[in-house]
Amino acid sequence: MTGKKPEPKRPINRMPAWIRQALVDAGLMQKYRDRPPHQRNDYLDWIIRPKLDSTRQRHLEQMLHELKSGDVYMNAPWHGDE
Secondary structure, three states: OOOOOOOOOOOOOOOOHHHHHHHHHHOOHHHHHHOOHHHHHHHHHHHHOOOOHHHHHHHHHHHHHHHHHOOEEOOEEOOOOO
16 A cells, blocks of 8 residues: 555546636645645535535635635644645
């Protein structure tokens, strides 16, 4: 075993260009990539699933804020060891 964490068992969400651009513009792409695969997938699902653009935008802003702070995941404390 290589010690790598397993990939998510849920369907993998593709990152839309508008989310990618928001991460690049905010300078947070590397912080996003540093998160475990399940977190990245959860964030994408959470952002793209709502029907309202305003909800998607609010979720995107929360993800960017959490990545910037570095110690929060889905509004809960996170210490980078998960």
